[in-house]
Amino acid sequence: MSKPEVSNPGATLYVVATPIGNLDDISLRAIQVLRQVDRIAAEDTRHSRRLLQHHGIDTPMLALHEHNERQVMHKILEMLREGKSLALISDAGTPLISDPGFPLIRACREQGIRVSPVPGPSALIAALSISGLPLDAFCFHGFLPRTSAARKQKLAELKTAASTLVFYESPHRILYALQDMLEVLGGEREVCVARELTKQYEEVTQGKLQEVVASVTADAMRQRGEFVIVVAACNVQGEDGLSMESRRILRLLLRELPVKQAAALTARITGEKKNQLYRYALGKEQVVQKPTEI
Numbered sequence: 190m191s192k193p194e195v196s197n198p199g200a201t202l203y204v205v206a207t208p209i210g211n212l213d214d215i216s217l218r219a220i221q222v223l224r225q226v227d228r229i230a231a232e233d234t235r236h237s238r239r240l241l242q243h244h245g246i247d248t249p250m251l252a253l254h255e256h257n258e259r260q261v262m263h264k265i266l267e268m269l270r271e272g273k274s275l276a277l278i279s280d281a282g283t284p285l286i287s288d289p290g291f292p293l294i295r296a297c298r299e300q301g302i303r304v305s306p307v308p309g310p311s312a313l314i315a316a317l318s319i320s321g322l323p324l325d326a327f328c329f330h331g332f333l334p335r336t337s338a339a340r341k342q343k344l345a346e347l348k349t350a351a352s353t354l355v356f357y358e359s360p361h362r363i364l365y366a367l368q369d370m371l372e373v374l375g376g377e378r379e380v381c382v383a384r385e386l387t388k389q390y391e392e393v394t395q396g397k398l399q400e401v402v403a404s405v406t407a408d409a410m411r412q413r414g415e416f417v418i419v420v421a422a423c424n425v426q427g428e429d430g431l432s433m434e435s436r437r438i439l440r441l442l443l444r445e446l447p448v449k450q451a452a453a454l455t456a457r458i459t460g461e462k463k464n465q466l467y468r469y470a471l472g473k474e475q476v477v478q479k480p481t482e483i
């Protein structure tokens with residue numbers, strides 16, 4: 190168990206979210222905290238200077254990036270132990286979301302140093318909010334692997350996931366990633382590609398994977414900038430009204446359980462209608478018993 194937080198109100202590490210493009214997308218409290226802390230730990234101090242200048246913040250900075258994270262962390266911890274307050278920011282959005290900071294926060298927690306969030310933008314939440322895809326359950330996977338083979342393997346693992354999927358992607362790999370998605374997930378899967386959110390060339394391309402890949406391939410401009418890819422869950426409805434996921438669960442359960450029980454359990458897991466599942470199971474029962482079908 191981590192130590193309880195110390196009471197010295199000065200000794201706080203604030204984790205401050207900053208804009209993902211538009212410099213005005215920052216909270217009043219974030220500006221206040223960035224002005225008041227003793228030091229700001231920034232991923233790239235030159236990059237963050239523009240933001241700080243824009244808001245009239247002249248707090249000194251120190252660089253904390255993935256290459257010096259372990260060494261600088263000790264300096265930051267020392268300052269915090271002396272009772273100083275610091276803010277952690279990244280180049281864009283919420284620190285630690287595909288950004289440095291994890292060892293530092295972990296160490297603060299272990300040492301009982303107060304860590305406090307100043308919430309704000311994150312590209313994944315911004316993209317999800319405008320995607321038009323179901324958000325009752327979603328799963329963020331950061332950046333997909335760089336090589337096509339590893340990427341396809343990861344996508345194959347996620348193919349039957351029952352929640353909306355979110356990925357970050359760079360301009361170098363956006364087209365390859367979408368092409369691999371098309372190959373592994375199929376052209377009918379719904380996708381939303383959010384490019385350059387909150388910036389001058391903000392653009393959202395949405396539709397079936399086959400349409401989106403065609404559109405991104407055809408226009409080189411659509412391959413520039415920063416991207417979030419939001420992919421619909423595997424819930425294609427068949428003619429029987431059942432989702433692929435519930436049919437998959439039902440088929441698995443039918444290997445071990447009688448039809449009635451398998452249908453009832455699938456209904457409880459997926460929220461789909463027991464009668465429909467039962468009818469589907471009756472039709473499937475003979476087939477799923479064959480080892481080759483499994």
Ligand code: SAM
Nearest residue numbers: 282283286287311312357358385386415416417
């Ligand atoms: N911590 C950040 C956050 O909370 O969103 C993410 C940092 S991660 C290193 C950078 C990636 O986020 C980019 O490669 C891109 O995939 C995504 N991203 C950042 N800003 C974006 C924007 N304005 N529009 C679309 N995607 C963006």
